[in-house]
Amino acid sequence: MEQSAIQEEMIRHRAEVQEPAFAILRERQASRPGAMRKEPVTFAYHDADYYRQVLDGIDPRLPHLDADAIINHLTLGISWRPNDHYLWNLPLAGYIASHHDYLLVLYFGAYRPGLVEPGCYLVINAWANSVAIVPPLSRCCFSSTSPCGIIGTGVAVLRHNEFGDYVLAELCLHRDSRSHLLPTNKATLFLWWSPSSGPPAGRWMQEEVVLPLPTDIDHTVTFRADMAFAVSSTTLCWADLRTGVLVCSGIDRLAAGAGTAHDCLVFRFIPLPEECARKPDLL
Template sequence: MMEEQQTMEAVLLDRYVRFVDEVSEIIAERGGSPPSLTMESILQGIPENLSWQEREAAVQRTMEEAMSRYREEIEAPAEAILRERKASRPSAVKKIPVAFGGNDAALYREALDGIEPEYPQLVGPPGITSMVLRVSWSRASALRSFPPIAFVSSVHHNILVLYVGDYRPGFSSRGFYLVYDAMANSVAMVPRLPTRCVTMFSHCGMGSGVTVLRYGRSQYLLAELLLRKEDHGLTSNKATLFRWWSSEASGWVQTEVVLPLPCEPDEHTSEVNYSFYVDTFFAIGNTCLCWADLLEGMLVCYVLADCPKFRFVPLPEGCSKLDPCQHRGLPDQYRSMSCVERGDDQIITFVSMDGYGQGRHISNVELTTWTLKNPSDLKAKWTKGTASFRIRDLWSDRFYKENLLLGQLTPTFPVLSTTGFSWWMTLRWMF
């Protein structure tokens, strides 16, 4: 969810981001590719009375000639037109340069110059707002080999952080982090975690992604929390917290931490099995981050400290738990958690569809809410909401039956507001 202070209080944001190639747009404006450069016309010019070796060589040679013509006659003029337009109409998006070192410095600068976030249309909940990345990179640029993939990993107030490309920590895939400030309409690029610090053999993910915390009007901190792998390949409660401060140029800061994870002894060995998988993560106020397992509890950390410490907060007592013999599945299908700020107070809201997927008929599944005020306080305790309802109450509601005319749809994937105590759910048919 992203807050838009200037237009509306909040929007529901699609996490998957579409790419728009501005060079391709201009090529389409000019009529696209001429018939002489279509695949069919290219192959028609190859004689039929050739051996297969000769034909393969002819196809390869003809394709190279056609690509060269396409580059010269179609792409180059389109890029020239785009450069003229950019020069006469400067971008409204402010590009925030970040000091980069190493061999990728020039590539990151080129990437930043040629990328602009855009919202074609902002809509209020329950409508979904989609983000678009417009790119104007040259067709000869190495950036064109990047997969046109972007994903919104985390949002805090007006700050969004995205993965661009198929990059994820520990893998050698191509990509980078992109940070967009919706209030300032500015964009910055952050490099990947150093490969010397994290590999697929040294660390593994916890189910989360990069998290953002806004601690000033436009100052932010990015955090990646990765579990360390033991020598025998198993994971432990030892982890590495990587942090990036927008206000500093020191790069990623690496801190080794021990996580207070819930655990159980293995029945057959002396090993300890740690049970924690991050289903959702979010900021608490302007000082803390939270990583939540919707079946176990949450890790809370004051991430601005030089030596950050983690605290585990279990789920509310009496909250229905998954049968240990069952696979954990997708808890966010029937549970959700977020933080709401009320003045100086931060209030964690947890919503659960108790009984969902646990043998109870869907009409008897009960939606219950819990709140935890100021979770950084060691004495804070969960408070159960006074109001709850069963799914059958929704189906029998007069407005639902007479106005929505949806029939007996099952609510799933609850989404909690970060600006108030409200929530939305998707509805699907039961088969």
């Protein structure tokens, strides 16, 4: 009974308080567009209209910057959300996962790859003063052998040419086939290309890869990335500050249509010097 009463009160509050407030905000938004330009939603997913509405209700604002200033914060205003969208009941927030030059990529909502919580990606272009929305990875991309990525980093962004075209990358380790607990060196690389990136644009590409990662005596992968970063317009790196750096190069060749992901992408591991590597007795 108590739960039913709470639900009824939430419905009443939404109808009597939230709906009129959002109606006023929509009217204000129509007369005073946000400070940041919204990139058109061009992907052909079945729920693309939902994401258009979500993007309409997001108003990111960057601080005013001088020529040599560095972005150290941004404001993410939420003016309204479609009533029947699954993001409606969430406390909305954005988490900056990575950046490259003037590009920032955020997880929006509670979404993380492989989890059921709703959300999506936001890509903010500080140079063009624009924001784009990218749909989440489908749950059907994950099985019992593929967890939620190389732990500690999340999505990475790379500007792969001088025109500001970008690619998002999620690198998800597989678990071993017996226990489904321990990570292996087999992984799935997911790539999302910005709209003007050519034929692969507007969809998630999926490539199965074998990573040259270090293992322990039980052949269990010990690599856990602490950070991800881009090098030039060609390479993404995932760094474990205890063991070394996993490098993926050739992304620019893939973007230029020089071949398939299998042909273009090269993974290699650069270990830390022996005196810097993790010791067994260290926490």
